[in-house]
Amino acid sequence: MGKLPVFIAGDVNGRIPLLAEAADDGHIAGYNSIRNKNHCFCRRTFIGIVFTHPNIAAVGTKYADLNLDDIVIGAMDYKGQSRAITALQNHGLLRVYAEKSTGKLIGAEMAIPDGEHLAQECRE
Numbered sequence: 001m002g003k004l005p006v007f008i009a010g011d012v013n014g015r016i017p018l019l020a021e022a023a024d025d026g027h028i029a030g031y032n033s034i035r036n037k038n039h040c041f042c043r044r045t046f047i048g049i050v051f052t053h054p055n056i057a058a059v060g061t062k063y064a065d066l067n068l069d070d071i072v073i074g075a076m077d078y079k080g081q082s083r084a085i086t087a088l089q090n091h092g093l094l095r096v097y098a099e100k101s102t103g104k105l106i107g108a109e110m111a112i113p114d115g116e117h118l119a120q121e122c123r124e
């Protein structure tokens with residue numbers, strides 16, 4: 001027993017305490033637990049969520065890590081966002097970062113009502 005590997009899946013490993021991460025951890029642990037050699041997997045795009053009101057969330061590359069020479073930033077002020085107005089929660093800011101050279105969306109940061117859902121969608 002002394003030399004057998006131990007796989008720690010889910011919140012208990014202290015990585016990112018989110019459901020999809022726990023599910024991935026379980027999949028990886030199950031996959032590796034029945035093999036002689038551990039296989040490394042690419043993990044999902046970074047995500048961070050603070051469950052405040054409004055939610056604060058970041059997905060992918062954060063502003064601080066951008067190469068600003070190659071970035072276009074799109075911003076949306078939630079003062080005028082129709083669903084947020086209807087819910088009387090029209091406050092907050094969403095910013096998305098796209099790479100000029102590739103046209104790829106590489107990150108988003110937000111402090112908006114129900115931002116956790118948008119952040120998780122951006123990540124899929």
Ligand SMILES: Cc1cc2nc3c(=O)[nH]c(=O)nc-3n(C[C@H](O)[C@H](O)[C@H](O)COP(=O)(O)OP(=O)(O)OC[C@H]3O[C@@H](n4cnc5c(N)ncnc54)[C@H](O)[C@@H]3O)c2cc1C
Pocket residue numbers: 009010011012016017018019020022116
């Ligand atoms: C209020 C709240 C809101 C959340 N909202 C979201 C969200 O919107 N989106 C999202 O992705 N994640 C969310 N999360 C995080 C998500 O719930 C966790 O990341 C996920 O449940 C972790 O799964 P897990 O299997 O690691 O742990 P858990 O789901 O906590 O499962 C652990 C299980 O082990 C059992 N257990 C504990 N001790 C023992 C023992 N000694 N013997 C036997 N069984 C034991 C527990 O009863 C439990 O069933 C939220 C968490 C909280 C608390």
